[in-house]
Amino acid sequence: MQTLFSTDGVHPKNAFRLWREMVCERLVPADLRILDDVPFQGRMDVTGIGPLLISHFSHTTMRTEATADTVRRNGRHVRVYAIMRISGQDTMQQGDQEAVSRAGNFIVVDARPAVFQTETGSALVLDLPRERFEAMLGPSRLFSALTVSADLASTTLARTYIQELVRVGDQLTPDASARMASIGSDLLMASLAERLAQEVPRSTHGTVTVQRAKAYIEANLSDQTLDPPQLAVAVGVSLRRLQELFHERGRHISDYIWERRLEVAARRLIDPACAHLSIGLLAYGSGFTSQAHFARRFKERHGLTPTEFRQASRQTSTDARPRKRPARIQGLI
Template identity: 50%
Template sequence: MAQNCLGEEPFDATIDGVSIGGLDFTKFALRNLRAATTPRTLRHENHKTDHLFMSMVLTGTVRSDQNDRSSTDTAGDFAIRDTNTPWTIEHNGYSEVLAIAIPRERLEGVLGPARIFAGLTVGGELPVTTLTRSFLSNLLREGDRLPAHVAERMVGVGIDLVVASLAERMAQEVPRPVHGSVVVQRAKAYIEANLHDQTLDPPHLAAATGVSLRRLQELFHERGQHISDWIWHRRLSVAANRMADPGYLHMPLGTLAYACGFASQAHFSRRFKERYGLSPRDYRHRALSEAVAC
């Protein structure tokens, strides 16, 4: 990465970092700095990463360029930076930024390739962005007081809020070639937020996404997926993650099943065994035993 001072004013910087629930939070206080990576520096440095970086402006302004997008972010705004592709950031004057390293697959698994959203400013005035900023700020402040398993769960909530904010912003200005991808991404984000709702089905999802059921089915089929199968896939995956989480040990299997959108424990047990080859009870016992052994 190339760095240089902007103008004749002095440059200074401070960096503070902390890890919460496996997620790295880094606060930068910078003055008069320009940082950039180019195709040449990427080739020579070979610093590929499997993380994307959420950059939230706390004070001041930050100008950035990535993926043919240029923006000036102000306090409350955030953007995703992909350090595997060329980018430029300028801190002209004093600014403070909170950077959070998010596993790439957590964002791309729902929103699609990073090139679709990296460098896109998510405005701080959006209601969901306000919630995201408040939640992450509180998590940063209180994170060191949380038990490890609770911190990991709260980090998951924070990432879901980031996804929801990005999906809302992406829906505002959609280039036609990627419109279908954004519709599917919005649908998947809605599924994640409403897995507990037993009435969630393809017609319900189409109405919530603002497209016809036929169109939504076509978009999923183009990606080799079926709407109902995806809903059940996510319900089972979330249930499996919770059964492997010591923080949910107090929750009876029936309650956990209902919270993931299953109508009955019998229905949950049948589908779960078809997917994982074990009953929910045996799966929980094995997963928690392995966690203790580690």
Template identity: 70%
Template sequence: MQPFFSTEEVHPKTAFRRWREMVCERLAPAALQADDAELFRGKLEVTSIGSVPISHLAYTRLRTEATADMIRQSRRDNRVYAILRLSGNASYQQGDQEAKTRPGDLVVLNARPTVCMMDANSSLLLDLPRERIETVLGSSRLFSAHTISGALASTTLAHTYLRELVRVGDKLTPDAAERMASIGIDLIVASVAERMAQEVPRSMHGNVTVQRAKAYVEAHLGDPSLDPPHLAAAMGMSLRRLQELFHERGRHISDYIWERRLEMAGKRLSDPACAHLSIGMLAYGCGFASQAHFARRFKERHGMSPREYRQAHRQNVPSVASAFGRSFRSAK
């Protein structure tokens, strides 16, 4: 990670004010209060793994509040924040929901008024697209400001993976970084889904089970063995019961899996970072057993072959040279 700001480089009388200004500009507008401003110490390191901005924050005791007006000002209601607690304790309150976290725990916050109380601590903060998370888990109001315990196996795995990813991130190629970041998001989704499955009202159990199943699908799309029986076994239930739950929501399990695989394939075909991948490699990476099977399903979905789809998107992306030329001409 790259150092971004440290109060060690600032006079103690102005350190907290500078920290407050930096947080509001870099992360999100908020009202910050320290027990003793002149004794406050803080450090921020930043990086991006693929398209996911990640911040490492370490600071002394602090209270933070984001009001509705501040959230509107930030214009970031399309984001959610996953916070992995590395050291110290913290509490987060949104509405009538409060999460108390210890080292190893995880919490997700959405764009709502929030009050945070933190002891001297450090954490990793991931800035994530809300749509990506809600596509699998449903509205973020269902899981924001809930303590996701580090005792859960999925949370332990997410912590270990993301800390290691941050450590080696600068050694990854852009394509590998994007893929690794996507896996990290899937692990966070799996942790949230496992937490949601605990102590839910029986009337909500079907919704939570389907959300857990979708989270599992997202994390295993590249596995060609992923099919309805495999998914049911992973959920610890009969295939018939899982099919009933999907049918109640107007879906078929197999259709959902293939739709997600085709959506992933479409994104990779249109992504310049994946241009070096052959159609066959891309198909296998999205869980298709053969290139012919992939080509047939893709054409049924998009009305053109994978190769034609890739070429069409290349034509819609201006080259760096032509973009530079336009900028140079406009500057003249």
């Protein structure tokens, strides 16, 4: 990680003022206050792994408030933030929800007014796409400011993975970074889905169950044995009940699984990082049991065979490239 700011070597009288300016001007506008008489100390390190921005905050006790005005000025309503506590404790309020997060726990907050009181300690903060989380878990208000406990095995898995990703991130290629970051987001969503299922109102339980099922499908698309009975066992409901929940939303479980596999396969067919992979390998990696089955379903969906789809994408990319100027003209510009 790269150090963005540190109070090391800064006179104690100026430390908190400089920290506040750094946070408000370079990160997000907020009202920051010291809560005790201890000289303020703080450090922030950042790293980018694929599209995932991860910050490591460590500082002494502090209160942070994002008001309606500062949220409006921030303008980042398309993001949510996972705060993974490493040491110390957070107490936060957002809307009508209050959460306490200790070492090993994490919480997710969205771009709404909130108040944080943080004891001396450190945390990783992950900047995440709100749309992707809401597609799997429903509106962010359902999971915002909800403590996801370290007692859950899925939380331990997500936390360990993210910490290791930070440690080795600078050794990954750009393509690997993007893929590993996506896996990290999926692990966080799976852990959130498990936590949501624990204490949700009965009226929303069906929605949460479907979202948990979708998160499980995303994490296991390449498993060729994935089917509705296996999915029902994974989310802890009967197959009949799971089928009813999908039918209520106008879907069949099997159709949804195949649609997601086809969407993933289509993305890989046009991904330059997958250009060296044969159609057969892409088919198996997307959960299809045979290349013929893949080709038939793909053509039914897209009107082209996988090979034709890949070739059309390459031709489009070639046509979209700007033409090079003649060397003699380039030299004059």
